[in-house]
Amino acid sequence: MRILVTGGAGYIGSHLVERLLENGHSVISLDNLSTGRKDYLNDVLTHPKHEFVYGSALDRTLLNDLLDKCDAVYHLAAVLGVKNTVENPLKVIEGNIDATRNILELAFPRKIKVIFSSTSEVYGKNENLPFYEDSDRVLGSASKHRWCYATAKALDEHLCFAYMDKGLPIVILRYFNSYGPKALATQYGGVIPKFISAALENKPLYVYGDGTQTRCFTFIDDTVDGTILSLNYEKSDVFNIGNNKSISINELAIKIKELTNSSSSIIHIPYEQAYGKGYEDTPSRIPDLSKVKKNLNYDPKISIDEGLKRTIKWYKNYKNKGNEYG
Numbered sequence: 001m002r003i004l005v006t007g008g009a010g011y012i013g014s015h016l017v018e019r020l021l022e023n024g025h026s027v028i029s030l031d032n033l034s035t036g037r038k039d040y041l042n043d044v045l046t047h048p049k050h051e052f053v054y055g056s057a058l059d060r061t062l063l064n065d066l067l068d069k070c071d072a073v074y075h076l077a078a079v080l081g082v083k084n085t086v087e088n089p090l091k092v093i094e095g096n097i098d099a100t101r102n103i104l105e106l107a108f109p110r111k112i113k114v115i116f117s118s119t120s121e122v123y124g125k126n127e128n129l130p131f132y133e134d135s136d137r138v139l140g141s142a143s144k145h146r147w148c149y150a151t152a153k154a155l156d157e158h159l160c161f162a163y164m165d166k167g168l169p170i171v172i173l174r175y176f177n178s179y180g181p182k183a184l185a186t187q188y189g190g191v192i193p194k195f196i197s198a199a200l201e202n203k204p205l206y207v208y209g210d211g212t213q214t215r216c217f218t219f220i221d222d223t224v225d226g227t228i229l230s231l232n233y234e235k236s237d238v239f240n241i242g243n244n245k246s247i248s249i250n251e252l253a254i255k256i257k258e259l260t261n262s263s264s265s266i267i268h269i270p271y272e273q274a275y276g277k278g279y280e281d282t283p284s285r286i287p288d289l290s291k292v293k294k295n296l297n298y299d300p301k302i303s304i305d306e307g308l309k310r311t312i313k314w315y316k317n318y319k320n321k322g323n324e325y326g
Helices: 011-022 060-067 082-087 089-110 145-165 191-200 220-232 249-259 271-275 290-296 304-320
Strands: 002-006 026-031 050-054 072-075 113-119 170-175 205-208 214-216 237-241 246-248 266-269
Touching (some): 011 026, 060 089, 072 089, 089 113, 089 145, 170 220, 191 304, 205 249, 220 290, 237 290, 246 249, 249 304
Parallel strands (some): 002 026, 026 050, 072 113, 170 237, 205 266
């Protein structure tokens, strides 16, 4: 199959591209390298079935040409990160919605299958756990920029569902806190990359809030497993992709300190100090996986301890090659 991966040089995208090539597919990676890194694709840049294209999913002319060559598209390109939502909401809203609309509008007349990467953020601060794919969305006031990413991704999903109704084959994947090699703190903004990079340099680990909030972290291999399984799914639907084992941020910080033999201190920072007045967070996110297990046979296998060990090893090797964590 000929497949386009937008955001193909990103953290998840580059892992996905490698796996698709291993499975015998032909792949075009599209990335503007705003957060992705071309060197993440070094192992496959010269692969005979791989083409890297520097560009953006906002460029309709380029997309139109690329989709003429493809049978399916993984739309992973996105503007994400809490810092962006707070400081540059227009970038988040326009970058996510406009790119997704381009993909869907151009894929529709060709009947090209679209796999859209969404996020557990769409569930917002719903406290009814676990999150089922049809759970209610509970968000704060529209005046709070913190919710603009969740809103933009949810609107992307609405577009996807509308095109499903028109007959376009689409699978929506809601990722739950993916982590692993290539997820650098300055690019991806996740708590695990921040903790690991700080711990390896014996710098403080900053925990926002009281640290009792919990998350379910999904190692990249499991994230890609679910993403790959969606390709051959013959219906249109939405699935949670994650791990349902939760851990508090305090426990996570302690675990990473121990695994890195770090002398880092753990410092708690009020949300208001980190992100400004009125910032809201959700105390817990746990995915229900019964639907994705039944339909895609998805079953995450990597424990948090094993995943962290692999990620820490990658970080050490990355630094030993002369790279910076930032």
